[in-house]
Amino acid sequence: xxxxxxxxxxxxxxxxxxxxxxxxxxxxxxxxxxxxxxxxxxxxxxxxxxxxxxxxxxxxxxxxxxxxxxxxxxxxxxxxxxxxxxxxxxxxxxxxxxxxxxxxxxxxxxxxxxxxxxxxxxxxxxxxxxxxxxxxxxxxxxxxxxxxxxxxxxxxxxxxxxxxxxxxxxxxxxxxxxxxxxxxxxxxxxxxxxxxxxxxxxxxxxxxxxxxxxxxxxxxxxxxxxxxxxxxxxxxxxxxxxxxxxxxxxxxxxxxxxxxxxxxxxxxxxxxxxxxxxxxxxxxxxxxxxxxxxxxxxxxxxxxxxxxxxxxxxxxxxxxxxxxxxxxxxxxxxxxxxxxxxxxxxxxxxxxxxx
Amino acid sequence: xxxxxxxxxxxxxxxxxxxxxxxxxxxxxxxxxxxxxxxxxxxxxxxxxxxxxxxxxxxxxxxxxxxxxxxxxxxxxxxxxxxxxxxxxxxxxxxxxxxxxxxxxxxxxxxxxxxxxxxxxxxxxxxxxxxxxxxxxxxxxxxxxxxxxxxxxxxxxxxxxxxxxxxxxxxxxxxxxxxxxxxxxxxxxxxxxxxxxxxxxxxxxxxxxxxxxxxxxxxxxxxxxxxxxxxxxxxxxxxxxxxxxxxxxxxxxxxxxxxxxxxxxxxxxxxxxxxxxxxxxxxxxxxxxxxxxxxxxxxxxxxxxxxxxxxxxxxxxxxxxxxxxxxxxxxxxxxxxxxxxxxxxxxxxxxxxxx
Numbered sequence: 001x002x003x004x005x006x007x008x009x010x011x012x013x014x015x016x017x018x019x020x021x022x023x024x025x026x027x028x029x030x031x032x033x034x035x036x037x038x039x040x041x042x043x044x045x046x047x048x049x050x051x052x053x054x055x056x057x058x059x060x061x062x063x064x065x066x067x068x069x070x071x072x073x074x075x076x077x078x079x080x081x082x083x084x085x086x087x088x089x090x091x092x093x094x095x096x097x098x099x100x101x102x103x104x105x106x107x108x109x110x111x112x113x114x115x116x117x118x119x120x121x122x123x124x125x126x127x128x129x130x131x132x133x134x135x136x137x138x139x140x141x142x143x144x145x146x147x148x149x150x151x152x153x154x155x156x157x158x159x160x161x162x163x164x165x166x167x168x169x170x171x172x173x174x175x176x177x178x179x180x181x182x183x184x185x186x187x188x189x190x191x192x193x194x195x196x197x198x199x200x201x202x203x204x205x206x207x208x209x210x211x212x213x214x215x216x217x218x219x220x221x222x223x224x225x226x227x228x229x230x231x232x233x234x235x236x237x238x239x240x241x242x243x244x245x246x247x248x249x250x251x252x253x254x255x256x257x258x259x260x261x262x263x264x265x266x267x268x269x270x271x272x273x274x275x276x277x278x279x280x281x282x283x284x285x286x287x288x289x290x291x292x293x294x295x296x297x298x299x300x301x302x303x304x305x306x307x308x309x310x311x312x313x314x315x316x317x318x319x320x321x322x323x324x325x326x327x328x329x330x331x332x333x334x335x336x337x338x339x340x341x342x343x344x345x346x347x348x349x350x351x352x353x354x355x
Numbered sequence: 356x357x358x359x360x361x362x363x364x365x366x367x368x369x370x371x372x373x374x375x376x377x378x379x380x381x382x383x384x385x386x387x388x389x390x391x392x393x394x395x396x397x398x399x400x401x402x403x404x405x406x407x408x409x410x411x412x413x414x415x416x417x418x419x420x421x422x423x424x425x426x427x428x429x430x431x432x433x434x435x436x437x438x439x440x441x442x443x444x445x446x447x448x449x450x451x452x453x454x455x456x457x458x459x460x461x462x463x464x465x466x467x468x469x470x471x472x473x474x475x476x477x478x479x480x481x482x483x484x485x486x487x488x489x490x491x492x493x494x495x496x497x498x499x500x501x502x503x504x505x506x507x508x509x510x511x512x513x514x515x516x517x518x519x520x521x522x523x524x525x526x527x528x529x530x531x532x533x534x535x536x537x538x539x540x541x542x543x544x545x546x547x548x549x550x551x552x553x554x555x556x557x558x559x560x561x562x563x564x565x566x567x568x569x570x571x572x573x574x575x576x577x578x579x580x581x582x583x584x585x586x587x588x589x590x591x592x593x594x595x596x597x598x599x600x601x602x603x604x605x606x607x608x609x610x611x612x613x614x615x616x617x618x619x620x621x622x623x624x625x626x627x628x629x630x631x632x633x634x635x636x637x638x639x640x641x642x643x644x645x646x647x648x649x650x651x652x653x654x655x656x657x658x659x660x661x662x663x664x665x666x667x668x669x670x671x672x673x674x675x676x677x678x679x680x681x682x683x684x685x686x687x688x689x690x691x692x693x694x695x696x697x698x699x700x701x702x703x704x705x706x707x708x709x710x
Contacts, residue, residue: 030507033418059412062520063388067501070425070554071561107561142507146422147558152385152497152522154591156561165417167507182546189544189580191537193559199425200555203502204548206426206462206511225544226581236509 003125005118010051011126019129027170029304030140034127038119038164041148042109047162050115052123055165061150065157071147072199073102076303078138078169079124079355081131082343087124087355090341092117094260099143102196107156108145116143119164124355127166135342136171140304172305179219179234179298180212181283181315186225187235187255194255205235217314219300223283224255230280237300237308238262240276242329243289244296247276261301261337267349268336274329283315290320298322299330307334358480360473365406366481374484382525384659385495389482393474393519396503397464402517405470407478410520418505420512426502427554428457431658433493433524434479434710436486437698442479442710444496445696447472449615454498457551462511463500471498474519479710482521490697491526495659527660534574534589534653535567536638536670541580542590542610549610560590572669574655578638579610585635592655592663593617595631597684598644599651602631616656616692622704623691629684638670645675653677654685662689 014035022032033055040050066072075095080088096117100110124131124139131139143164147157185208188194193201205220212220221239224230232250233239238259241248247269252258269276289295290313300308309330312321339345343352369390377387388410395405421427430450435443451472455465479486479494486494498519502512540563543549548556560575567575576594579585587605588594593614596603602624607613624631644650645668655663664685667676694700698707 028508030418031505037417055417057414057416060415061412062392062410062518063385063497063522066554067421067427068429068497068499068554069557069561070427071558072422072425074423105562106558107565140507142418142423144423150386152495152520153383154557154560156565163417165507167418184546186544186546189541189547191539191541191580192544193555198555198559199421199423200548200553200558202424202509203426203461203555204553205509206424207460210462210511225546 003122005122007114007118008049009118009122010049011122012051012053013126014054017129022168024132024168024170027168029169029172030167032167034130034139034166034168036123036126038123040115040119040162042160042162047109047112047115050119052119052126058161060148063150063152065147065149065151068152069147069154070198070200071106071108071157072145073099073106073108074142074144074197074199075099077141077143078303079131079141080138080341080343081133083133085133086343087128087131088341088343089120089353089355091260091264091351092120092353095143098197098258099145102198103145105193105196106198108147108160111145111162121355123164123166130166130168132168135338138169140167140169142167175218177219177300177308177310178217178312178314179221179310180215180217181221181231181313182208182223183228183316187222187232189225189255191254195252195257197257202235215314221313229282229284231283231286232256234300237302237305240265240299240301241281241286241295242297244294245275247274247329248281249276249278250280251278259301261303261306264337264351265301265333268333272336287315287318287320295322297325297328297330306337358477360477362469362473363404364473364477365404366477367406367408368481369409372484377523379487379523379525382523384524384527385522387522389485389494389521389523391478391481393478395470395474395517397515397517402464402467402470405474407474407481413516415503416505418507420502420504420506423507424502424509425553425555426461426463426512427500428454428461428463429497429499429552429554430454432496432498433658434486434496435493435696435698436488438488440488441698442483442486443696443698444475444708444710446615446619446706447475447708450498453552453613454500457553458500460548460551461553463502463515466500466517476710478519478521485521485523487523490693493524495522495524497522530573532574532655532663532665533572533667533669534576534665535570535572536576536586536668537563537578538583538671542577542587544580544610546609550607550612552612557590570669576668584637584639586638586641587611589655592657592660595620595654595656596636596641596650597652599649600630602629602684603636604631604633605635606633614656616658616661619692619706620656620688623688624684627691642670642673642675650677652680652683652685661692
């Protein structure tokens with residue numbers, strides 16, 4: 001049964017699904033894609049009629065601006081299936097608002113709200129079989145926009161493609177995460193694009209992360225580019241620190257992504273009488289807390305891994321081991337969050353969105 | 356006549372050239388491409404046999420990492436034809452070294468030197484008719500690398516495409532350039548990728564540049580993200596300031612591109628007894644010099660426009676008009692440089708490279 005969208009969407013379905021070729025027990029994150037994709041072209045100053053079509057390669061000129069100037073933004077979302085086979089999104093309005101905020105900063109035209117939500121609903125109803133029940137299973141949803149105009153002068157494109165592709169995902173186990181606290185490399189500048197989900201922000205982190213990997217550290221916690229004294233975010237996750245019984249996470253600014261998981265955890269902490277300070281934590285404070293035993297937890301927060309506990313950090317050649325903490329805020333908040341996402345607990349903040 | 360490359364290159368030529376459809380008198384920069392393109396794929400840890408083939412659209416999966424994470428670098432070069440129909444490049448070793456320096460910072464595998472130079476020579480010999488004689492005419496050459504692996508996890512790609520496409524160009528007249536000196540937005544961070552020709556560096560400048568355009572200013576001179584007190588570069592050009600009879604240009608660092616035109620002008624200034632200081636000029640110094648009449652010229656230096664005189668700048672709401680300066684260093688150095696590029700003057704530094 002195909003959902004009937006409230007705006008015009010041209011729909012071409014696959015002749016045969018490829019779902020039977022997929023082993024859902026051994027899914028690697030972001031490698032397998034569902035049968036269909038959503039595509040909407042921007043030309044001559046307007047977004048055209050959206051299309052849903054079989055997932056397929058794009059035909060793009062080598063002169064398309066995205067290849068040369070990185071004019072591209074994206075979002076990450078998930079769809080969840082509850083015990084009654086109903087499909088839910090989590091705060092999709094946040095993702096919609098953010099992709100347009102990213103778009104504005106990258107000089108990309110904003111995408112219409114109706115196209116976004118009707119496109120999502122139509123696509124997810126078509127792909128319902130790809131969304132598996134069970135806590136941790138989800139369909140990862142990747143909306144993105146790329147500049148397609150055939151011109152290599154360094155200026156904004158006059159043509160774009162807005163797309164949504166979907167990839168089935170199981171519980172994302174990150175293993176024991178050890179992090180490096182950045183002292184030399186930086187993720188973003190004051191007045192730059194760090195707050196946006198701009199494509200180029202990610203490639204810029206790969207090399208420093210490779211260097212950290214070689215030291216046995218999986219991720220980097222970025223610090224401010226000016227002094228490297230303030231803890232910011234991890235590039236694909238916002239970061240929370242627990243010192244004593246208090247959580248601390250950095251405020252949003254033009255360098256730090258306004259994460260949906262981050263802001264949901266801040267609210268859930270408040271709901272459950274866990275104090276959470278939104279302020280810059282200094283590297284020195286963190287190290288002092290690790291030394292005097294008051295540092296209890298560090299964890300990342302993001303759509304892909306939800307909550308990712310960090311068991312050690314390295315800074316200036318010194319390694320600090322946290323070990324694993326029982327009765328952790330990380331586990332407590334993760335469970336609270338997932339119970340809302342999977343329609344298990346009551347949703348007092350109206351975060352769930354029925355597809 | 357096809358040049359015989361010294362390494363294996365698979366060559367498929369067009370059945371019919373499209374050169375007769377092109378009006379070389381009304382060329383817009385970067386919109387028309389020549390008959391052929393150079394393509395080399397990286398897979399399973401190695402660059403494969405390069406190919407030259409008819410210029411055509413690429414077939415790329417929507418999950419290719421370049422669309423999501425901006426893992427892409429490029430170069431800009433030009434080929435010039437002299438009075439005897441010989442084709443020349445200008446310091447191509449600099450572009451080769453820089454694309455690999457950019458690649459390393461973006462976690463992209465370096466490209467082999469022989470493929471780069473043999474690819475260029477073979478391609479340019481095929482496209483010889485597209486390179487028009489006459490000072491100012493050239494063939495703009497765009498080598499670039501994009502991440503093609505089909506995977507949307509935020510990590511470096513295992514597959515890439517190195518390509519070279521070419522676009523005929525005539526003298527690049529930028530018009531009267533008025534610039535804004537950045538006070539709020541930034542181009543790059545300490546420890547970031549500003550020194551690299553990373554795709555994402557360019558899209559990040561489009562929005563602030565649009566804002567400047569609305570004020571009647573064509574470009575931005577970026578300042579350091581920390582204090583906005585030091586003048587850096589213009590995003591597609593390095594910048595020179597002439598105060599009294601002395602030139603000043605910013606030193607290279609991890610925020611500023613090591614421009615080929617910039618370093619050539621510094622050498623040509625030395626050759627011609629023009630003092631050139633390589634140091635950070637402060638915004639305050641610039642404004643003081645504008646006020647006391649010692650600021651004589653500002654000009655940009657880059658491959659596309661060669662040398663681009665700037666006639667006014669705005670900072671903190673104040674506009675400073677420079678007017679046009681007779682006997683300018685800009686014109687003098689531009690002529691010296693172009694006479695080397697077009698094989699008119701002697702080439703004492705061995706900058707010319709015969710194709």
